[in-house]
Amino acid sequence: MPLFAGYTYFRPQMKFKLQATDTNSKARAGEITTDHGVIQTPIFMPVGTAGTVKGVHFNELRSAINAQIILGNTYHLYLRPGLETIHRAGGLHKFIGWDRPILTDSGGYQVYSLSDIRKIKEEGAEFRSHIDGSKHQFTPENVIDTQRKIGADIMMAFDECTPYPCEYDYAKKSLAMTHRWLDRCISRYRETHGLYGYSQTLFPIVQGSTYKDLRKQSAEYIAEKGMEGNAIGGLSVGEPDEDMYEMTELVCDILPKDKPRYLMGVGTPANILEGISLGVDMFDCVMPTRNARNGMLFTTQGIINIRNEKFKNDFSPIDAGGACDLVRTHTKAYLRHLMHSGEMLGAMISSVNNLSFYLWLVGEARQHILAGDFAAWKKETLARVMTRL
Amino acid sequence: MPLFAGYTYFRPQMKFKLQATDTNSKARAGEITTDHGVIQTPIFMPVGTAGTVKGVHFNELRSAINAQIILGNTYHLYLRPGLETIHRAGGLHKFIGWDRPILTDSGGYQVYSLSDIRKIKEEGAEFRSHIDGSKHQFTPENVIDTQRKIGADIMMAFDECTPYPCEYDYAKKSLAMTHRWLDRCISRYRETHGLYGYSQTLFPIVQGSTYKDLRKQSAEYIAEKGMEGNAIGGLSVGEPDEDMYEMTELVCDILPKDKPRYLMGVGTPANILEGISLGVDMFDCVMPTRNARNGMLFTTQGIINIRNEKFKNDFSPIDAGGACDLVRTHTKAYLRHLMHSGEMLGAMISSVNNLSFYLWLVGEARQHILAGDFAAWKKETLARVMTRL
Numbered sequence: 001m002p003l004f005a006g007y008t009y010f011r012p013q014m015k016f017k018l019q020a021t022d023t024n025s026k027a028r029a030g031e032i033t034t035d036h037g038v039i040q041t042p043i044f045m046p047v048g049t050a051g052t053v054k055g056v057h058f059n060e061l062r063s064a065i066n067a068q069i070i071l072g073n074t075y076h077l078y079l080r081p082g083l084e085t086i087h088r089a090g091g092l093h094k095f096i097g098w099d100r101p102i103l104t105d106s107g108g109y110q111v112y113s114l115s116d117i118r119k120i121k122e123e124g125a126e127f128r129s130h131i132d133g134s135k136h137q138f139t140p141e142n143v144i145d146t147q148r149k150i151g152a153d154i155m156m157a158f159d160e161c162t163p164y165p166c167e168y169d170y171a172k173k174s175l176a177m178t179h180r181w182l183d184r185c186i187s188r189y190r191e192t193h194g195l196y197g198y199s200q201t202l203f204p205i206v207q208g209s210t211y212k213d214l215r216k217q218s219a220e221y222i223a224e225k226g227m228e229g230n231a232i233g234g235l236s237v238g239e240p241d242e243d244m245y246e247m248t249e250l251v252c253d254i255l256p257k258d259k260p261r262y263l264m265g266v267g268t269p270a271n272i273l274e275g276i277s278l279g280v281d282m283f284d285c286v287m288p289t290r291n292a293r294n295g296m297l298f299t300t301q302g303i304i305n306i307r308n309e310k311f312k313n314d315f316s317p318i319d320a321g322g323a324c325d326l327v328r329t330h331t332k333a334y335l336r337h338l339m340h341s342g343e344m345l346g347a348m349i350s351s352v353n354n355l356s357f358y359l360w361l362v363g364e365a366r367q368h369i370l371a372g373d374f375a376a377w378k379k380e381t382l383a384r385v386m387t388r389l
Numbered sequence: 390m391p392l393f394a395g396y397t398y399f400r401p402q403m404k405f406k407l408q409a410t411d412t413n414s415k416a417r418a419g420e421i422t423t424d425h426g427v428i429q430t431p432i433f434m435p436v437g438t439a440g441t442v443k444g445v446h447f448n449e450l451r452s453a454i455n456a457q458i459i460l461g462n463t464y465h466l467y468l469r470p471g472l473e474t475i476h477r478a479g480g481l482h483k484f485i486g487w488d489r490p491i492l493t494d495s496g497g498y499q500v501y502s503l504s505d506i507r508k509i510k511e512e513g514a515e516f517r518s519h520i521d522g523s524k525h526q527f528t529p530e531n532v533i534d535t536q537r538k539i540g541a542d543i544m545m546a547f548d549e550c551t552p553y554p555c556e557y558d559y560a561k562k563s564l565a566m567t568h569r570w571l572d573r574c575i576s577r578y579r580e581t582h583g584l585y586g587y588s589q590t591l592f593p594i595v596q597g598s599t600y601k602d603l604r605k606q607s608a609e610y611i612a613e614k615g616m617e618g619n620a621i622g623g624l625s626v627g628e629p630d631e632d633m634y635e636m637t638e639l640v641c642d643i644l645p646k647d648k649p650r651y652l653m654g655v656g657t658p659a660n661i662l663e664g665i666s667l668g669v670d671m672f673d674c675v676m677p678t679r680n681a682r683n684g685m686l687f688t689t690q691g692i693i694n695i696r697n698e699k700f701k702n703d704f705s706p707i708d709a710g711g712a713c714d715l716v717r718t719h720t721k722a723y724l725r726h727l728m729h730s731g732e733m734l735g736a737m738i739s740s741v742n743n744l745s746f747y748l749w750l751v752g753e754a755r756q757h758i759l760a761g762d763f764a765a766w767k768k769e770t771l772a773r774v775m776t777r778l
Contacts, residue, residue, distance in 0.1 A: 236504075325448075326446070334484055340470075341465075344443055348444070
């Protein structure tokens with residue numbers, strides 16, 4: 001079907017509209033338009049690893065949390081349920097019942113961090129499944145094919161995410177390969193088209209560890225590709241926050257202003273507000289859901305370890321100023337009881353709480369960028385929300 | 390405050406209105422009025438052991454499931470969070486955030502089945518907590534005091550639930566003690582009053598194992614107490630269904646018609662429809678939620694093991710004729726994937742599915758009793774919903 005393929009290939013891609021830039025920082029407010037709807041930036045993207053944001057119903061993501069886009073992990077989805085099932089379902093959106101945008105990573109990060117045995121070669125990465133030990137290979141080409149089958153609105157290039165610390169020579173060689181892999185990803189991306197009648201875009205990823213010259217070189221390489229959006233990878237992997245911020249700033253200053261910037265795997269509320277002030281538009285992190293399951297709650301008043309004895313008879317709401325009914329009505333004492341009793345509902349309420357906090361945080365940031373008082377708001381808010389109560 | 394105490398004690402208790410009796414069976418439709426609202430019978434009561442129906446949000450219980458009353462387990466709540474916390478919260482309703490009726494059991498069943506060491510004496514039952522090994526004693530009197538502090542709309546008498554099989558002599562002696570305990574429970578109940586400004590009622594429990602003469606004797610003893618509702622205990626503990634039905638029928642024929650009858654811990658959809666046809670008005674069971682967590686789903690079309698390979702690429706709704714959005718929109722293939730991946734959302738969706746099925750089942754039963762075609766509906770429905778798909 002060459003005509004149809006051509007039509008799909010040339011149809012309008014993702015659009016980004018820069019709406020405002022802060023005068024006292026590099027913070028930006030914008031709007032990304034995809035075939036599955038609009039994303040108002042800066043945005044946090046809840047992580048839905050295996051096609052589910054852990055412990056959260058989709059109607060909660062839509063209403064209580066107001067997620068505008070979620071993530072899926074290519075590594076997990078490729079292994080289970082597998083591409084055939086997702087393809088036969090008509091793509092991930094239909095499989096999971098989510099009609100807003102989805103971003104998928106390339107699977108590289110999980111190959112390096114989760115799989116049992118891996119070999120990284122020029123061709124790609126060989127690994128064994130952490131589920132059943134079966135042998136697989138990810139290449140720049142097949143990772144694009146996989147993301148076509150998954151059907152994410154935003155696909156990510158296949159890269160090597162270097163660990164921290166990382167020897168300069170290794171980082172340099174790895175970066176060169178990541179750039180060669182990027183070219184192969186882009187070629188495959190341009191040769192193929194979306195399978196489900198809507199467009200997909202591809203974000204390249206800046207690497208370079210914590211080395212300024214490598215980060216500069218990578219950002220310039222990525223910038224000249226002219227893709228619809230760009231990502232910064234290889235940060236939030238154990239380096240000091242100062243390094244993360246320094247690299248982020250350096251890279252943001254090179255990446256084009258008229259394209260969204262995505263800082264991968266970041267982070268704490270402080271990391272996110274700092275990232276926003278450096279010009280980042282998109283974030284994702286497992287922290288809100290993972291910490292929720294351990295009883296660490298982010299609230300508009302500060303950070304709470306809900307398992308703490310002092311909440312035993314605290315019948316105040318989980319977060320009186322919180323963004324959703326659930327956390328304005330259930331009490332700290334009740335949530336503490338659920339966590340101590342190992343009840344699922346504890347993790348469920350905590351997960352909604354933390355995600356609704358993260359989405360509230362970036363939503364407020366956006367409002368204050370648009371209103372022109374982001375810097376003052378950020379200072380006051382950071383001090384409050386990072387206080388341990 | 391003798392005046393206030395008197396007012397509370399003498400204020401209107403729970404009311405039961407018998408609305409219809411089936412002509413071809415003993416099935417009844419009625420309405421129980423409590424200070425926390427009306428319960429339309431026959432009814433199934435989801436089990437909220439430790440103050441939470443496992444894996445289910447309260448807004449789902451209210452809307453998707455349409456639960457009219459839930460259960461709490463006195464044994465669990467007494468141990469954790471403990472009576473002080475519940476009392477300081479203003480009772481269990483306020484602690485958990487549920488404003489519809491609650492029924493609590495007496496804790497006896499869990500003492501026998503869960504606690505590490507127990508001694509049953511005339512005074513009461515001594516046991517060690519399954520959580521921390523601490524030593525406790527439940528007596529007929531302190532179990533009423535405990536349920537006063539929990540604040541259930543319907544409290545249950547402290548009894549010994551005999552195991553199956555049970556020697557006649559043991560069952561007979563146990564029954565005599567259960568009756569003496571009942572008298573102590575009723576005395577304490579009459580000496581005390583609700584602590585939170587609404588009325589509480591106390592249901593006695595018929596025991597007698599599978600012995601007709603003991604069941605008859607017990608039902609007569611309980612009937613003459615003239616309480617606002619009555620329960621049948623000691624069934625669904627391993628005996629054949631025929632024995633359960635025989636005992637239930639015998640007891641229902643003796644218990645007063647103008648009071649609701651509660652068959653404790655029952656059961657499968659078939660057990661419930663049979664119980665309804667014998668004149669039972671209220672049911673509870675962990676089956677819908679426990680089986681949900683194992684992937685066994687009740688649907689309007691039959692029983693499904695959702696983990697089965699054959700659902701891998703089955704993109705039809707979990708239950709196209711189901712009572713809530715969640716099961717009409719999510720697919721079998723997606724739910725299977727969640728269960729195989731060990732994702733919380735699998736248990737969450739399955740639990741809502743099974744509970745909404747159970748509430749649909751008793752709701753339909755009620756409509757058909759009122760419409761006069763219960764027997765025909767029951768026959769057709771049983772065959773369908775008990776089919777293994």
